[in-house]
Amino acid sequence: MQEKYQVIILGSGMAGTILGTILAKNKVKVLIIDKGSHPKFTIGESTIPYTTQAIAGISDLFDIPELHPGVIGQKLERSCGVKKNVSFAYHHLGQEQQKDQITQANLDGAELHFFRQDLDSYLLHLAIHYGAVVKQNCQISDIEFDSNGKDVFIASEKGEKFSGLYVVDASGYSSVLAKKFDLREKPTHLKTHTRTLFTHMLDVSQFEACVHSQKVHGMPGNFHEGTLHHLFDGGWMWVIPFNNHKNSTNPLCSVGLQLDSRRFPKTDIPPEQEFFEFISQYPSIYEQFKNAKSVREWISTDRLQYSSKKCVGDRYCLLHHSYGFVDPLFSRGLASTCDCVKHVAQLILEAVKDNDFSESRFEELNEIYSRLLDLNDELVYGALISFKDFELWKTWHGVWQIPEFVSFFELAIARLKFKEGDREAFLKIDQFGNIKEVNYFLKQAVKEIEQVEKGTLSPEAAQKNLENLLEQVNLLPEGLKFSLSKRSFQTRWWAMLEFVHWLNFKSSPEVKQYYEGFKPMKTYQLLKEVAKR
Numbered sequence: 001m002q003e004k005y006q007v008i009i010l011g012s013g014m015a016g017t018i019l020g021t022i023l024a025k026n027k028v029k030v031l032i033i034d035k036g037s038h039p040k041f042t043i044g045e046s047t048i049p050y051t052t053q054a055i056a057g058i059s060d061l062f063d064i065p066e067l068h069p070g071v072i073g074q075k076l077e078r079s080c081g082v083k084k085n086v087s088f089a090y091h092h093l094g095q096e097q098q099k100d101q102i103t104q105a106n107l108d109g110a111e112l113h114f115f116r117q118d119l120d121s122y123l124l125h126l127a128i129h130y131g132a133v134v135k136q137n138c139q140i141s142d143i144e145f146d147s148n149g150k151d152v153f154i155a156s157e158k159g160e161k162f163s164g165l166y167v168v169d170a171s172g173y174s175s176v177l178a179k180k181f182d183l184r185e186k187p188t189h190l191k192t193h194t195r196t197l198f199t200h201m202l203d204v205s206q207f208e209a210c211v212h213s214q215k216v217h218g219m220p221g222n223f224h225e226g227t228l229h230h231l232f233d234g235g236w237m238w239v240i241p242f243n244n245h246k247n248s249t250n251p252l253c254s255v256g257l258q259l260d261s262r263r264f265p266k267t268d269i270p271p272e273q274e275f276f277e278f279i280s281q282y283p284s285i286y287e288q289f290k291n292a293k294s295v296r297e298w299i300s301t302d303r304l305q306y307s308s309k310k311c312v313g314d315r316y317c318l319l320h321h322s323y324g325f326v327d328p329l330f331s332r333g334l335a336s337t338c339d340c341v342k343h344v345a346q347l348i349l350e351a352v353k354d355n356d357f358s359e360s361r362f363e364e365l366n367e368i369y370s371r372l373l374d375l376n377d378e379l380v381y382g383a384l385i386s387f388k389d390f391e392l393w394k395t396w397h398g399v400w401q402i403p404e405f406v407s408f409f410e411l412a413i414a415r416l417k418f419k420e421g422d423r424e425a426f427l428k429i430d431q432f433g434n435i436k437e438v439n440y441f442l443k444q445a446v447k448e449i450e451q452v453e454k455g456t457l458s459p460e461a462a463q464k465n466l467e468n469l470l471e472q473v474n475l476l477p478e479g480l481k482f483s484l485s486k487r488s489f490q491t492r493w494w495a496m497l498e499f500v501h502w503l504n505f506k507s508s509p510e511v512k513q514y515y516e517g518f519k520p521m522k523t524y525q526l527l528k529e530v531a532k533r
């Protein structure tokens with residue numbers, strides 16, 4: 001017998017389950033199929049303020065209170081870690097880490113280290129609660145797009161048969177539809193080249209305890225209470241503890257090593273051995289991991305970067321992780337996932353209402369997806385070049401914070417506008433979408449740093465040029481820019497008001513026009529309202 005649905009989602013990760021929840025809540029008959037079953041190990045754990053704000057916005061927009069990050073944080077408090085800051089410790093081959101070669105951004109305390117197996121299970125149950133049908137351990141054997149232009153037929157290896165009007169591919173890297181329609185760009189146009197080795201570990205020491213105490217390194221935040229990155233020429237590492245607050249019952253720490261895949265091509269060495277051999281060249285990193293043990297198999301990948309020719313076709317679209325991926329350095333994966341889920345959900349709801357799933361209705365997604373992927377690529381590509389030299393990295397940290405914070409404030413303001421009844425404002429927004437000056441700034445910065453890679457500019461000269469660029473850029477108030485002299489950034493509760501004040505009195509007319517007269521008093525009132533939630 002064939003089960004009939006309006007929308008079939010392939011993949012029950014964070015993207016598939018949030019989309020399934022939104023559609024089911026809106027009475028769309030939705031099926032979510034996954035080849036595996038929950039709970040399962042998944043990567044993509046560290047949030048950024050944009051991600052949290054985007055999830056909160058989706059929760060408001062589609063009226064799903066259980067999706068609000070505050071609710072998720074409470075429910076999963078014991079297994080998730082806290083992320084109060086993001087730190088970058090720079091290392092030289094064979095030398096102890098130098099305490100004055102660290103940069104840090106302090107956040108407002110709302111960010112999390114998601115323990116994905118618990119989060120994804122929670123989201124799956126939420127989708128079921130709202131009425132989505134879920135098939136786990138369901139291997140797809142066939143997908144047919146009927147020539148009548150209306151139905152999609154899916155068969156499973158167990159002999160089940162499903163039909164739907166529209167299919168969303170949320171199956172991630174191994175995207176079912178990218179394979180079926182040969183959508184991958186070969187080779188990818190992305191400029192970043194990294195591969196990764198990752199796992200969850202026990203007994204990872206706190207960097208402060210084994211290298212420099214907070215008193216010695218002098219950064220405002222404690223590394224253990226945030227996401228710590230170790231940087232070195234040719235790659236970087238993430239350290240994402242889940243056991244970093246008093247209510248945690250999860251002793252694990254997520255660990256990943258990214259290497260330039262051109263300089264360090266994949267080898268036959270078992271990943272655990274490769275990891276320890278590699279970090280033993282950096283004494284302070286080794287010190288942090290010398291007692292650590294993995295609790296699951298290491299995963300070692302080939303080049304991480306992939307991209308697709310398009311994300312939309314006749315009766316289907318991909319979600320962002322199925323479409324492409326760069327590298328997790330700036331934790332932008334989930335932010336892009338949330339932006340795309342919001343757009344796709346809205347387009348599907350409109351298509352269901354009009355009973356019209358024409359490809360042309362979804363075409364705008366192609367521009368959004370490629371913009372998100374390419375801008376993240378530029379940020380990471382520039383960062384990897386900057387890892388040749390600490391001063392160059394420090395300046396690139398300042399560059400990274402401009403688009404990071406501008407897009408955050410854009411989203412935060414759109415969310416406040418939504419509170420005032422302007423639904424479109426939040427619906428239309430996504431990272432790097434509006435303010436052309438941000439894209440222009442980033443392109444200029446990449447142009448400078450690219451010359452270091454080509455050997456036509458020294459790291460010192462590129463650093464000076466980038467510093468000048470940062471001095472000239474008028475996209476954020478001075479107080480919200482990364483301080484090159486302090487090597488850190490400290491957010492504060494009134495940052496939003498500071499931003500709006502600057503917007504009204506000090507920003508350029510080009511920038512001001514994007515915010516349509518958003519006034520300090522109104523912001524203050526709306527912020528109070530949001531804080532009451």
Ligand SMILES: Cc1cc2nc3c(=O)[nH]c(=O)nc-3n(C[C@H](O)[C@H](O)[C@H](O)COP(=O)(O)OP(=O)(O)OC[C@H]3O[C@@H](n4cnc5c(N)ncnc54)[C@H](O)[C@@H]3O)c2cc1C
Nearest residue numbers: 011013014015034035043044045046171172321328333334
């Ligand atoms: C190494 C690494 C580190 C990352 N770190 C971060 C980070 O710190 N912060 C961040 O924001 N982002 C990070 N990301 C990105 C993040 O993982 C993704 O944005 C996020 O997981 C996307 O969610 P998703 O649901 O689209 O895909 P996934 O989480 O990949 O889920 C895909 C689902 O599809 C299922 N599936 C696969 N094949 C099939 C099939 N044939 N049929 C049916 N189902 C199938 C899988 O079982 C899975 O449940 C990282 C990514 C990588 C690769």
